[in-house]
């Protein structure tokens with residue numbers, strides 16, 4: 001039985017339409033090589049994970065060195081140096097007064113824990129999330145996910161979750177235009193609090209850019225308006241940086257594009273360049289509202305993953321990876337804008353840094369071109385390019401390559 005046959009028989013892949021027909025042998029930088037020796041330019045980074053490049057040497061060295069010492073101890077039962085060092089580093093590189101991290105393993109686990117912490121600190125139980133958002137596949141995270149394609153057949157969900165129209169300017173829920181709209185979608189929060197909640201809201205949870213939703217990029221003043229309303233009501237701002245974190249958008253964290261100070265940040269994906277790790281960081285007084293027995297994770301803060309993460313962050317800082325993402329992203333967007341002049345199929349190009357979405361539409365009514373998106377993805381595959389495809393209508397090509405990608409490799413995309 002070959003690898004594909006074994007997958008069909010033994011791996012539960014019924015959760016996806018199809019696994020991309022690439023059997024990976026190895027990967028380095030932005031290049032993935034299949035078992036037949038064919039090279040592909042990776043434009044998706046295992047869903048925005050390998051930001052510092054596949055098999056980044058510095059990250060691998062740090063992980064190997066830690067593996068020689070010990071692999072696991074449970075970082076909440078005993079002390080481990082890499083866990084302590086990484087927590088200190090995260091306090092330094094996250095915005096504002098965020099200080100104490102709880103480590104977990106996946107994005108969903110980080111968001112789930114962050115929601116719990118927000119409840120614990122505020123003593124309140126309701127949440128407001130964005131329509132078109134995605135926060136994970138666990139019960140609480142699906143409850144705050146604003147996309148029925150992800151929630152189908154999983155309900156009933158957690159009570160006390162309500163949704164705010166997404167800042168999706170290309171398909172404005174209010175059929176208005178920015179900036180004339182004066183941020184109608186953000187201002188709607190005031191009404192949502194008044195009419196959809198019983199004034200018991202712990203937090204608003206939001207992604208700085210809605211990745212799975214289709215790289216939906218809020219206007220520059222969006223979060224300032226949201227934050228102004230939250231301050232008035234004493235509601236926490238919980239930012240989900242699982243996909244936008246670690247230089248992806250041209251800043252270490254996506255929310256740094258907006259002049260606000262989050263109360264809690266959840267992070268995962270790019271944190272350890274492929275080693276499983278996640279966490280949520282909060283101000284000290286918020287973090288300390290957890291009491292003994294309130295939370296734990298057996299593998300969370302694994303020493304090997306933490307050592308890898310620390311090296312990953314050092315690599316990012318030494319190589320100005322955030323600036324690289326900005327510069328390369330601008331370059332690519334310019335090239336794509338030229339392409340858009342020739343192809344009506346390209347409805348909008350959006351995003352920040354190397355988190356770029358190309359929304360494909362069939363006509364001037366903006367009918368989502370999802371089958372065309374799938375065809376383009378297949379053609380890209382033949383050409384040796386591996387973009388992602390997503391969005392709430394399945395019509396957004398996602399360009400999220402390892403940030404170390406060269407300009408020549410990026411040029412291949414257009």
Ligand SMILES: Cc1ncc(COP(=O)(O)O)c(C=O)c1O
Pocket residue numbers: 047106107108109111134135136137207211212240241242243268269
């Ligand atoms: C913004 C956001 N939050 C949470 C998650 C869930 O992360 P994981 O798949 O690691 O549980 C994702 C995954 O795509 C995500 O994009």
